[in-house]
Amino acid sequence: MKDYKSSMPKVHGRTTINHEARMELMINCSEYVFMDWFYREISKRKDPDIADCYVKTGFNTEQQQMLMQRLISKGFLIAAPDKTPILTPKWEASFADLDKEFEKFFWVKGGKVCWTGSKGKAKELYIKLRRSTSRELILKKRNMYFKLLELETWRQKMMATVFLGPKGEGRWKDEWEDELQEARDKQNKAEEEYKKREDVQPLSEDKMKEMYGKDNL
Numbered sequence: 001m002k003d004y005k006s007s008m009p010k011v012h013g014r015t016t017i018n019h020e021a022r023m024e025l026m027i028n029c030s031e032y033v034f035m036d037w038f039y040r041e042i043s044k045r046k047d048p049d050i051a052d053c054y055v056k057t058g059f060n061t062e063q064q065q066m067l068m069q070r071l072i073s074k075g076f077l078i079a080a081p082d083k084t085p086i087l088t089p090k091w092e093a094s095f096a097d098l099d100k101e102f103e104k105f106f107w108v109k110g111g112k113v114c115w116t117g118s119k120g121k122a123k124e125l126y127i128k129l130r131r132s133t134s135r136e137l138i139l140k141k142r143n144m145y146f147k148l149l150e151l152e153t154w155r156q157k158m159m160a161t162v163f164l165g166p167k168g169e170g171r172w173k174d175e176w177e178d179e180l181q182e183a184r185d186k187q188n189k190a191e192e193e194y195k196k197r198e199d200v201q202p203l204s205e206d207k208m209k210e211m212y213g214k215d216n217l
Contacts, residue, residue, distance in 0.1 A: 013037070013056030021094050027074065033057050034067040035076055035091055042087050075132075089134040096135075098127045105139060107160070109146060117159030125164035129172075144176035151183040 015033045022032045037056050041048045053064055068085055071077045077085035102123045107115060115122065129138065145163065149155055164170040 009051060009055050011055055011058045013058070015057070025094055030059070031067055031071060034059060034064065035071055039087065039091050048084055090131060093130045096130070098130055099123065101130070101135060102126045105135065106142065114146065115160035116157060117161050122160035122164060125161060125166065125170070128167075129164055138172060141172045141176055144180050148176060148180050148183055151180070151187055
């Protein structure tokens with residue numbers, strides 16, 4: 001985070017605290033205020049600035065460092081040596097409408113339902129997984145899995161509950177990147193071999209006579 005060198009600026013920020021969410025996240029008011037500011041700055045693709053944090057929250061440098069350490073220990077941030085801490089999905093997931101997110105992004109693909117099995121149970125598992133995992137990563141894994149199904153039509157589609165799994169330990173964690181690349185390599189090899197077979201032209205009668213002799217035909 002950027003530091004400031006001049007005198008302390010005037011504090012004029014304000015934060016509205018959602019106490020229901022705060023209690024669910026198990027953080028105090030100071031942690032909530034700091035996390036709200038930090039998330040907004042990262043969302044703007046800005047490097048959080050110590051002076052700006054003071055203006056918006058009233059926390060001095062020492063307090064900011066202390067709050068960051070507490071939020072790292074609670075899983076909201078990841079420490080990055082000599083760099084700004086990395087934001088985890090934990091804060092954003094607490095405010096997202098995960099019911100709508102599940103319906104709009106995970107359960108359907110291309111405007112059509114793409115999963116089998118219990119929708120209610122799948123939604124429950126999805127919401128639990130989103131507390132620790134970003135929507136982008138889950139959808140990236142899902143899309144790779146469905147692409148693999150297109151290439152390997154012999155595969156039977158798994159149920160959404162199997163993909164998500166209990167306690168976030170579902171098949172979504174499989175190395176779908178590697179399996180997808182392997183399937184693509186096999187497909188490319190098969191296409192090349194087929195093309196080679198198409199390039200082989202049947203021998204003409206004159207060519208056969210030339211190769212084998214007239215009396216051997």
